[in-house]
Amino acid sequence: MTSIADLAGQIRSGDRxxxxxxxxxxxxxxxxxxxxxxxxxxDLLPHTGNSVRVGITGAPGVGKSTLIEALGLRLCAANRRVAVLAVDPSSVRTGGSILGDKTRMTELSRHANAFIRPSPGGDTLGGVAAHTREAMLLCEAAGFDTVLIETIGTGQSEVAVHGMVDFFLVLLSPAAGDELQGIKRGVMELADGVLVHKADGDLAAAADRAAQQCLLAMRVLHSGEATPPPVVIGSSVTGHGLTELWRLIEQQLVTARSRGTFTSRRTQQAGDWFEHAVREQLLSEFLADPKVKSAMRQAKDEVVRGLTLPAAAARTLLALRSQP
Ligand SMILES: Nc1nc2c(ncn2[C@@H]2O[C@H](COP(=O)(O)OP(=O)(O)OP(=O)(O)O)[C@@H](O)[C@H]2O)c(=O)[nH]1
Ligand SMILES: [Mg+2]
Structure with a gap:
């Protein structure tokens, strides 16, 4: 069996x-x-943090995986080392995975500079997201300089991914006029940039219109700021707009570094993950206590029968912590 120190050494040497x-x-x-x-x-923590972390979200089918494949191949060709990870809320429910089952990113997965890892299974979205963040740190220690994280635009998972990346990209389809209403406002507020995707063939004109609409919406959402997050147009099928997209992401990060917001964002994220870990650990230790388990069953029974208020029952349950 390999020791942890050996495993850490192998990871650092780039052994996939x-x-x-x-x-x-x-x-x-x-x-x-x-x-x-x-x-x-x-062991590996001192060797992490040296990558560009990009989160990519958008409604199912908007082309997230296709974009990651197209963008990833370009980055690999430019000698970057690209790791692809996912936070997939559907994997929590079904055990499936957006990356594992639907899109295998066949070409990118064969590239020597790329590493693709499907979404981990888990009991909670919080757990899945925490694992993805840790996987990202391991990828960085292994020398990957670009980490792309895909997640479906459903609400909660974006917040988790936004909390682990330097740039959060939202994809919209050319039918974005309708879609903007469907996508939660909160998600648009989190966006560091928007790509109106599938701007090719018959959809090109609609994509232009959608981008205009989106730009107006972003101006309203970010009215207090000097410049709203950029909105660009692109296609992963033709490749149109992808070079500009990546240039824009890099440019934003250069600006963030020079203003100090790159570091402050990462510091804030690390603090948030720490608080999240405290909450998770407290909860799991508390719920694992046999005394709590049986009292919980009884309290729940009383709550559902309308004999006790949920808050009062919870307080009684929590008071068990201090009892020997
Ligand atoms: N015309 C056009 N079609 C595209 C483009 N990118 C992706 N598609 C198509 O859109 C469909 C969905 O693509 P995916 O990359 O699987 O989309 P996704 O957002 O990852 O989907 P989920 O992971 O299921 O949420 C596929 O049929 C793609 O071929 C594009 O730039 N132009
Ligand atoms: Mg996908």
Whole structure:
């Protein structure tokens, strides 16, 4: 069996099989594995942080995976090392995965400079997202300088992905006029940039119109700021607009670095993840307590029968913590 120190060394040397094993370790729910995973992450922490982290979201079918494949191949051709990860809320429910089942990103997955990891399974979105963040750190330690994270635009998962990336890109389809109403306002507020996708063939004219509409919407949403997040047009089928898109992302990050907001955003994110971890650990330790488990069943029964108020029952339950 490889020791954690050996595994860390192999990951740092860029060994993909070791990286995959490391990610499996951080995703594991076994207690012994979580202790090893923590040791591995601690070992590798000084070697993380050196990548451009980009989150990509949008409604199902808007072309997120196709964009990642097209963009990823261009970046790999330019000698960048690209890791692709996913936070997929549907995997929490069904055990499926947006990257694993639907789109295999066949060409990118074969490229020597790329590493693709489907979404981890898990009980909660918070857990899946935390694992994806840890997988991202391992990828960075393995020398990947670009991390692309795909997530479906449903609301909660965007907030989680926004909380782990430097640039959050929202994809809209050329029918964005209707779509803008469907996509939650909160998601548009999180966007660092918007790509009106599938701007090719018959859809090109509609994409132009959608971009104009979106620009107006972004101006309203960000009326207090000097410049609203940019809106661009592109197609992963023709490749049109993709060079400009990446140039724009890089430019935004250069500006963020010079203003200090790049570092402050990452600092804020790390603090938020810490608080999240405290909450998760408190909750799981509390719920694992046998005393709590049985009291919880009884309290729940009383609540559903209308004998106790939920808040009062919760307070009684929490008071068990301080009892020996
Ligand atoms: N015309 C056109 N079609 C595209 C483009 N990009 C993707 N598509 C098509 O859109 C469909 C969905 O593409 P995906 O990349 O799987 O979309 P997705 O957003 O990853 O989908 P989910 O992961 O299911 O949410 C596929 O049939 C693609 O071929 C594009 O730039 N132009
Ligand atoms: Mg996809």
């Amino acid at each position: 099989a070791a990286l995959a094993r490391g990610i499996t370790l951080v995703e594991s729910r076994r207690l012994a594995d979580s202790i090893s995973a923590e040791a591995l992450l601690c």
